[in-house]
Amino acid sequence: MLTVHHLGKSQSERIVWLCEELGIPYELKVYDRHPVTRLAQPDYKALHPIGAAPVITDGDLVLAESAAIVDYIVARYGNGRLVLAADHPDFAQFLYWFHFANGTLQPATGRNMILGRLNLAADNPMLLAMKARLKLALDLVEARLGKADYLAGREFTTADIMNVFSLTTMRLFLPFDLAPYPAILAYLQRIGARDAYQRAMRKGDPDMAPLLT
Incomplete structure (x- = not known):
């Protein structure tokens, strides 16, 4: 059983959202953060x-890293859904935005979060650069998103699943x-209207209203 x-x-x-989008059977185990440190x-x-x-x-498999997990679940259980084939005209865009999430967007938010906790001067060169x-x-x-409904193009894909966290829940840690x-905000409304996204957020974080605005 996939857990x-x-x-x-x-x-x-x-990953919760991906499983809901695919409609595959899985077991969900939810873990709380430490009440003081907010870490695992x-x-x-x-x-x-x-x-x-x-x-x-x-x-017997134990797998970490969100991009690897997404690729694994789609390859094993997705039957070609939520990804674009190499002959699709938007394939290169799909690849770029899928990897943009953990290659550019999430690192940018993470670095700003860490620097923001150091009480640096507002004109600190590293802070300004980040x-x-x-x-x-x-x-x-x-x-x-001013040119396309979804990051890969017309179709919702795992590239969207990878990027939305950094635009929503990450803002709890880095407002x-x-x-x-406006195009990002309109996009987040489209995401928030998806039944699978709503189910995933209710199951995984029932005490949190998704940050879609």
Whole structure:
């Protein structure tokens, strides 16, 4: 049985959402964060040597890293759904935006979160550089969504599943304003209207209203 080990308010929401979109059977185990540190507790860290979310188990397999898990589940259980084939005209865009999530957008938010906790001066060069990097990433997403309903193009794909966390739940840890990005906000309304997304968020984080505005 495929089991999704979901750490509350974390990137593992991607995996819960993916399973709901595919409509596949899975067991969901939800783990709370430490009430003070807000980090994973020992029971979650024991699942995998890296000690971070997400983690799945499937029989004897233990697998971490959200992109690897998404690829694994789609290849094993997806029957070609939510990905674009190499001969699809939007294949290159699909690949780019799928990898943009963990290659550019999430690192930009994560670095700003860490720097924001260091009480650096507002004119600190590293802080300014990282804020500029995040703005550049958000500007690029805005430009893309001004031309396409979804990141790969017309079709909803795993590229969307990979990126939405950084635009929504991540703002609990790094608040940033999306008001300057109307195309992103319209996109998040489309995402929020998806039944599978609603089910995933209710199951994984029932105490949290999705940050779609």
